[in-house]
Amino acid sequence: MSRLRLGVNIDHVATIRNARGGVHPDPVRAAKMAAAAGADGITAHLREDRRHISDADIARLSAEIDLPLNLEMAATDEMLGIALRHRPHAACIVPERREERTTEGGLDAAGQHNVLAPLVSELRGVSIRVSLFIEPDRRQIDAAKRLGAPVVELHTGRYCHLDGAAQVAELARLADAAAYAAHLGIEVHAGHGLSFDNVAAVAAIPEVVELNIGHFLVGEAIFVGLDSSIREMRRLMDAARTA
Ligand code: PXP
Secondary structure, eight states: OOOOEEEEEOHHHHHHHHHHOSSOSOHHHHHHHHHHTTOSEEEEEOOTTOSSSOHHHHHHHHHHOOSOEEEEEOSSHHHHHHHHHHOOSEEEEOOOSGGGBOSSSSBOTTTTHHHHHHHHHHHHHTTOEEEEEEOSOHHHHHHHHHHTOSEEEEEOHHHHHOOHHHHHHHHHHHHHHHHHHHHTTOEEEEESSOOTTTHHHHHTOTTEEEEEEOHHHHHHHHHHOHHHHHHHHHHHHHHHHHO
């Protein structure tokens, strides 16, 4: 199986910084540490409400880090303008408002076709790799295909919150969606809510080529440091891949 890429989401370093204003802790410093610890990419979500990552963070991440930057963004003209200005390696379109998401939480790619189509095509036009953050649902994958998105990121939030037989069933849904998307020629990423305890089963899905993980890594860093937290995640991902 191919090596699984790890995108480290540094949003919540900015959440802690913003709790007091000022500049500490610096998400760009965290991104550089993540690179040293074995991350393959850096992910940051510039929210419309600027709750964590700021415009200045995106400018600095674009200028100062060597790893590919994956900008998570809502499907708005404002975010499109920012993406076109900074030209990140990738842009993952995520829902921010209730009407943009499915009942489970992923982007409603099927229901939002007319909003998403021009956005996907403008981003692709400047060679930004577009992904859509969707539920592991064939209907949403078909919609992503119609939109010409080269990548989907499967929402693992439900899987992470369930347990027992319900979690096993949700894992099967993730595996089915991953196989279906790959069969259609779409690259498959996954993320949301992943931790040391639940990452292995998702990492073992062969069609998944990238995981984006943030909140748990930053939380665990409080106890063991960011470097150790990322290295342990990397180790668990690699072990699941070779098992
Ligand atoms: N992928 C996407 C598209 C996300 O929006 C998020 C959360 O910002 C993540 C992955 C990472 O989720 P978590 O912070 O729970 O690891």
